[in-house]
Amino acid sequence: MLNTWVVVPTCLPLVVRRCHACGSERFRANGKFRVNANHKVLDAWLLVLCTACGDTAKLPLLERVNVRSLRPELLDRLHDNDLALTAELLQDPGVRRRNRIALDWTDAWRLDTLGSARRDDEALDVSVRFAAPIPVRPARLIAEGVGLARAEVERLITQGKLVSAVRLSGKVSDDFTFTLKL
Numbered sequence: 001m002l003n004t005w006v007v008v009p010t011c012l013p014l015v016v017r018r019c020h021a022c023g024s025e026r027f028r029a030n031g032k033f034r035v036n037a038n039h040k041v042l043d044a045w046l047l048v049l050c051t052a053c054g055d056t057a058k059l060p061l062l063e064r065v066n067v068r069s070l071r072p073e074l075l076d077r078l079h080d081n082d083l084a085l086t087a088e089l090l091q092d093p094g095v096r097r098r099n100r101i102a103l104d105w106t107d108a109w110r111l112d113t114l115g116s117a118r119r120d121d122e123a124l125d126v127s128v129r130f131a132a133p134i135p136v137r138p139a140r141l142i143a144e145g146v147g148l149a150r151a152e153v154e155r156l157i158t159q160g161k162l163v164s165a166v167r168l169s170g171k172v173s174d175d176f177t178f179t180l181k182l
Contacts, residue, residue, distance in 0.1 A: 014104040024052035031083040135171040
């Protein structure tokens with residue numbers, strides 16, 4: 001029987017970027033935007049706060065964009081400081097590349113095993129889904145979901161008792177399946 005596990009974000013990730021005021025490298029996004037109109041053109045920034053000193057940094061989202069070219073829903077979401085829009089924009093590779101930022105997902109996600117249970121005499125087939133593109137090590141997910149130590153999971157991988165179509169070393173952020181044979 002195929003079990004389904006889901007990796008779910010619990011909060012917004014930290015933004016990795018150097019603070020100009022104190023030199024810290026972590027910023028917290030709180031869902032606030034700044035929108036500035038100059039005649040018929042618009043600028044928009046995502047505001048992030050340094051976790052060490054509280055200094056505010058602006059991540060440019062829109063620069064000199066004609067107001068009529070924007071969808072009204074997007075403009076409303078910017079004015080309403082929509083937290084879901086913040087999450088979407090932080091996960092956008094274009095926004096991250098333009099602003100030269102990375103995301104730190106440490107303690108910002110959880111694994112829902114949806115009550116899957118395994119008997120000792122049968123194999124465990126699991127489909128892992130990601131609710132958001134969160135880079136996580138598969139060995140860590142499996143160790144947490146099954147209740148084993150990470151070293152034990154690594155041993156099972158080398159013995160061929162834990163198999164998957166994806167590479168189980170490194171990080172993944174896409175859905176994958178694995179089979180655990182004990």
